[in-house]
Amino acid sequence: MSDVAVTAAATALAPEAAAAEFLRSLVKPAHILVAISGGSDSTGLLIALAEQLNSSLHSKVTLSAVTIDHGLRAGAADEALKVAALCAQRGISHFTRRWDGDKPKSGIMAAAREARYELMADLAGEISADVIVTAHTADDQRETLAMRRARGGKAKDEGGTGIADAMLFDRRIWIVRPFLSCTRADIRAYLEEYGVSWLEDPSNEDTRYERVRTRMHLAVQPPLVLAANIGAKRTALAEKAATWLDEHVTVHAEALCDIRRAAFSADPAVIAYALSYLTAVFGGGAYGPGRKQMERVRDFVNAGIPGRRTVGGVVFDLRREALFLMRESRNIEPLALAPGAAGVWDGRFEVTNQGLAPICVKASGMDGAQVFPPNLPRGAVQRARAAMPLFVSNDAGVAPIVAVAPYLAPFDRFLTRFDLMFADRLSIAFGRQAYRRLPLSVL
Numbered sequence: 001m002s003d004v005a006v007t008a009a010a011t012a013l014a015p016e017a018a019a020a021e022f023l024r025s026l027v028k029p030a031h032i033l034v035a036i037s038g039g040s041d042s043t044g045l046l047i048a049l050a051e052q053l054n055s056s057l058h059s060k061v062t063l064s065a066v067t068i069d070h071g072l073r074a075g076a077a078d079e080a081l082k083v084a085a086l087c088a089q090r091g092i093s094h095f096t097r098r099w100d101g102d103k104p105k106s107g108i109m110a111a112a113r114e115a116r117y118e119l120m121a122d123l124a125g126e127i128s129a130d131v132i133v134t135a136h137t138a139d140d141q142r143e144t145l146a147m148r149r150a151r152g153g154k155a156k157d158e159g160g161t162g163i164a165d166a167m168l169f170d171r172r173i174w175i176v177r178p179f180l181s182c183t184r185a186d187i188r189a190y191l192e193e194y195g196v197s198w199l200e201d202p203s204n205e206d207t208r209y210e211r212v213r214t215r216m217h218l219a220v221q222p223p224l225v226l227a228a229n230i231g232a233k234r235t236a237l238a239e240k241a242a243t244w245l246d247e248h249v250t251v252h253a254e255a256l257c258d259i260r261r262a263a264f265s266a267d268p269a270v271i272a273y274a275l276s277y278l279t280a281v282f283g284g285g286a287y288g289p290g291r292k293q294m295e296r297v298r299d300f301v302n303a304g305i306p307g308r309r310t311v312g313g314v315v316f317d318l319r320r321e322a323l324f325l326m327r328e329s330r331n332i333e334p335l336a337l338a339p340g341a342a343g344v345w346d347g348r349f350e351v352t353n354q355g356l357a358p359i360c361v362k363a364s365g366m367d368g369a370q371v372f373p374p375n376l377p378r379g380a381v382q383r384a385r386a387a388m389p390l391f392v393s394n395d396a397g398v399a400p401i402v403a404v405a406p407y408l409a410p411f412d413r414f415l416t417r418f419d420l421m422f423a424d425r426l427s428i429a430f431g432r433q434a435y436r437r438l439p440l441s442v443l
């Protein structure tokens with residue numbers, strides 16, 4: 001058993017206790033949007049929250065519920081109606097939202113999840129909900145960690161977070177998972193006690209899904225193991241990496257950064273964590289490279305021989321005084337924007353066309369403007385300039401008018417609270433506001 005694992009007996013929370021703890025953590029008044037599929041976990045979460053609120057300890061809390069019909073199964077619309085009926089019985093406002101967009105041929109699960117979060121976040125905006133809650137359980141957590149381990153991931157060390165207990169989606173709304181320390185068995189027993197039934201999702205039995213196979217495998221393993229303090233380890237790492245960032249890293253014009261050589265004598269785990277996120281941000285990726293790749297970069301720096309390496313679309317340019325990072329100026333796709341339209345270019349910049357003509361955003365190449373301080377090495381600056389955005393108007397007579405902001409890809413869609421400290425510092429280094437705005441006192 002790894003050092004991050006503790007037995008369920010020590011940490012599993014009863015559903016009522018988990019609901020009560022979550023309600024206590026909210027800054028009141030609060031409006032909670034419960035994501036309910038109708039399965040046992042999310043039905044349990046809705047009932048547990050409603051019961052706590054009925055006991056009138058939290059009179060300033062409002063509950064609403066949402067079911068997403070992904071348009072993928074014939075029975076889904078019917079299930080949403082059943083959930084709506086349950087909510088009506090309890091006097092809880094219920095909304096159904098349907099995913100009508102084009103469905104991709106591969107990666108349907110990931111696309112459905114993305115669409116689900118998008119629809120829920122939109123609804124939360126419409127009804128002024130402060131927070132969305134989903135009913136991920138300790139069993140889900142255990143399955144996720146087992147799957148990552150099976151894929152050779154880093155679930156066992158501090159880099160592996162599993163499912164986060166709170167996540168900022170799309171810089172818009174926090175999604176919190178109050179049942180992450182509850183077991184499915186306890187939730188079902190709780191519902192049975194209240195005489196509330198739930199829907200069984202047929203895909204839960206479908207062994208074509210990796211999660212279903214993992215669940216079956218885990219069912220015959222020794223008692224439930226929860227990775228309870230993974231979050232604490234990750235938070236500590238994010239805080240150390242934030243300090244490292246403050247002490248050693250300077251960002252220039254949102255496209256070039258230098259890291260003092262002395263930084264590389266720090267704890268390897270801290271360096272790998274920070275470098276991975278820096279690589280994602282400068283390379284425009286949603287995820288950073290794995291720890292092994294970052295350790296190779298660290299070894300390259302510590303070997304001390306000036307030269308260049310490219311990892312994850314980022315050039316690591318080692319000079320005598322510092323390591324410089326910038327986007328590799330190859331493979332950068334142009335982005336067309338109609339008047340008034342906004343989009344993310346190269347995963348790095350959010351651009352809004354505020355002019356009257358259509359524009360194209362592309363890599364500057366040799367035409368890059370001089371936006372960097374004069375004392376930086378020329379080669380590094382030239383490379384960074386070449387990968388900066390250039391705005392070209394489709395109407396030769398009209399100059400492009402744009403608003404540009406750095407887009408920190410790994411944090412702007414799914415920011416976990418473990419990474420909050422590091423994300424805050426990095427966004428400030430990029431001249432952006434920090435992320436902390438939250439209706440939860442626990443965060």
Ligand SMILES: Nc1ncnc2c1ncn2[C@@H]1O[C@H](COP(=O)(O)OP(=O)(O)OP(=O)(O)O)[C@@H](O)[C@H]1O
Nearest residue numbers: 035036037041042066067068069113133134135136
């Ligand atoms: N169709 C749905 N409508 C509303 N909420 C849903 C729906 N599907 C899932 N959820 C919410 O998400 C939780 C987790 O569901 P599930 O494990 O099926 O999703 P997942 O795809 O594994 O997780 P993730 O939320 O990370 O995408 C549920 O307990 C519920 O709160």
